[in-house]
Amino acid sequence: MRTGLTKQQKTTGIFFDEQSSIIEVQTHNTDLKKRLGAYAQQYPDQCKPTDDDGQGGLTFEIAKGRLSFRLTAPYSEERRKASGKLAKKNIKNLQQVKK
Secondary structure: OOOOOOOOOOOEEEEOOOOOOEEEEEEOOHHHHHHHHHHHHHOOOOEEEEEEOOOOOEEEEEEOOOOOOOOOOOOOHHHHHHHHHHHHHHHHHHHHHHO
């Protein structure tokens, strides 16, 4: 969808306070819009779309406790090398199975 907005202008904002039981998520991110839309259809009592800005942005209200943030530690050099070796091994195994 052409919106006339730059990528820098296509933001995601998550707004909540300590008193309210609702979190407001406003986003232009296509994947997040799809995920929130699907969640809203499956759990309408927990999440609902509330606004469409007409430029590709959607706003949802979601019950507090239903949205989480996951922080992950960076991989060590050793772990990255081990993961790379495992991936290469799995690719070779898949190629052999296909033959």
